């Protein structure tokens with residue numbers, strides 16, 4: 230089992246230094262960002278992985294686009310790794326060798342790659358998973374746990390900390406583990422009524438924790454949840470069942486807006502959202518609300534470090 234590292238916030242606290250967030254790194258380590266610890270004694274760089282959210286997952290899905298319409302000529306894996314638990318690896322090899330990558334899609338934090346010969350490959354990035362495309366001849370490195378060789382390029386799934394997951398299905402129809410996923414936040418099925426029902430079912434939980442529930446908000450992670458609440462002007466500690474009608478409506482609209490905009494702004498090149506978003510300020514020590522300049526508050530809510538503006542986000546309670 231991989232050792233669970235302390236969270237970024239805990240590490241910052243332990244080291245007694247201030248973090249300064251750097252731009253997300255667009256290289257294969259792009260699931261995280263480089264945080265520079267400006268220690269008076271010795272400034273140094275430290276890599277902190279961030280859990281990939283909707284748009285980051287979409288970015289990684291696209292990394293295999295160059296393999297579309299091309300045949301797999303060989304499959305390599307590190308079969309003893311836990312990301313393959315429960316998987317029929319010989320079936321995966323027998324199916325994918327000689328098969329053509331036909332299509333792919335992302336849903337929340339998961340991806341599905343469809344191959345000819347009835348092959349369906351599901352990937353979950355966990356915390357440190359990433360996809361990339363390498364020119365052939367390619368030899369996988371220590372953390373490249375699954376490599377699909379094509380004639381001109383290799384499609385690589387890498388996961389240093391192995392919180393990710395590989396799923397595989399062979400058949401004519403879409404596997405159950407994909408067909409049963411909840412509707413995307415940006416889809417027509419994500420209705421005000423469905424949201425109201427979900428909020429009522431989790432009435433006592435703080436709204437921040439509820440927003441992280443993948444059963445209703447697939448792909449929404451920590452920074453997106455904070456962004457949604459900031460835009461909807463809802464305090465993250467308010468119990469889900471105490472939101473008034475106006476706040477619930479704002480939550481529905483802003484959840485859809487943030488998911489759609491993140492896909493548009495972040496997914497193509499793993500860029501950052503604009504500075505008018507909370508995202509650009511939530512990591513800074515002494516970060517201020519981009520709307521009114523008030524210093525942001527921080528606390529752990531729903532197990533995650535949460536940032537919000539105490540002035541803009543005071544309302545929303547019934």
Ligand SMILES: [Zn+2]
Nearest residue numbers: 518521538541
């Ligand atoms: Zn504010």
